[in-house]
Amino acid sequence: MDSTNLVVFTSHDLRACTNNFNEKNLISLTQFGRLYRGQIQKPRLTGIQTQYVSVKIWDPKLDCIASKYDDEYFMIKEEVKFFTNPRMNGNPNLVKLIACCWEREIQGLVYDLNPLDTLHNLIVKDELNWLQRMNVIHELARLLEFLHCQENQPLVLNISASHILLDTDYMPKLFDSFQPSEMKMQKELMPMSTGYLDPYFSLRGSEWDRSCEVFSFGVILLELITKRISILNIEKRENNPNSVLDGLLHIWAKKEYKPSCCLVHSSLQENWDYYAEDGVAVTELAMQCIEFFPVNRPSMNQILQCLENLLVCNRLADKRPAKRGKKFLL
Incomplete structure (x- = not known):
């Protein structure tokens, strides 16, 4: 090596x-x-x-x-x-x-990181407030948008809440992913967590691309706003194989979603920095990210713009140090 x-x-x-x-x-x-x-x-x-x-x-x-x-x-x-x-x-x-x-x-x-925990564990423990959840998803969007802008774009596979660590400032750090540099990722080689795997990619067997990462991002956004986890219940799956789809968060969300509705958990809506219009906007954004056909999904640049238009992002901007606005040289 x-x-x-x-x-x-x-x-x-x-x-x-x-x-x-x-x-x-x-x-x-x-x-x-x-x-x-x-x-x-x-x-x-x-x-x-x-x-x-x-x-x-x-x-x-x-x-x-x-x-x-x-x-x-x-x-x-x-x-x-x-x-x-x-x-x-x-x-x-x-x-x-x-x-x-x-x-x-x-x-x-x-x-070099002494983390609080994985994002998955913190969601399960319900230890994140609304502002922290929005900060996590905003920072994750910034990371993916940065990666998508690279000249030789690395594929970032296996994006899930279990593969993101939060530091003591509740900043997300991607640590466990797979970035093939000299190979084309196809269905039979995909090391993905089932709940985050793009169903279009899975069913069609095409090559992995940026829209697949947008889908995984959308599932994480749903986890953060709904307090639900997109991991299959193994015991339930073994007892009733037909229940596999019911354990997928994006399937549940599509059953629950209605135009202009809000899927944000009721307890998060009680946070003092929660705005009703933000709840509707992030719900709609999540649903766009998990669209079945990749062509209907937004780009990471569009996602980032949508998040930065949220009212809660004004709170995030107030709390973020000036150096966080630094641009990375490509």
Whole structure:
């Protein structure tokens, strides 16, 4: 693997910083492994300094992509290539990669982030207010719009609430995705969470494109405003295979939606910075994002403009430091 400025960890290093992958340090399961909290002890002249990090470990048994390419390190190579790209490095909504390990026994990445939790877990725990939810979706839109504007646009697959971390300022950081640089992603190779997978892509078997990412974004927006999670109930699915579609959030939303209606959870509507017109607008935006035909979905630029026209975004602008308005050089 090409050398970068990353620190190369051994499996012993990863075990040491996670206390031997102690379950108490487990943040979340990911689609291809586990995410842990970790600590790195750094000697300094004034003593030992502790750096709090996040550690992602791959489970080789779940790595369907690498097995198709006869390269057990395929996934980790692609993530390292993406996160160390100079155009990506420094984006406030991407994790900062600081170390990696690609031993046969363990493959893992170390991020410079001490997170609150994954977005999925925080939605389940109901620990986000309306302003925080709108900040998360606005920042995610900024990230995707930034990526879509790149000259050599990287595909960002597997976008889901489980693959987004929130820092202590409730800023979202995308950490677990798949960015194939030299291959065309087709249906049989897609490492996607079912609840976020574009049904048009899934049924037609076409190539992955930007509209698929817009669909996944729309599902996350629905999760944030409805307090519902787009993950299938495995036990229910096994007992009643016909109930699979009922577990998909975008199917539920299309059943519930009526023109000019609001799908925002009633408890969120009680927040003091909630505006009724915003509720209708974000509901309509979410429904546009999950349209079955990709041609009917908005671009990320259009999505970002819609979000920035919300009244709640005035509150976000008041709270956001001036440096957040900085433009990234392409």
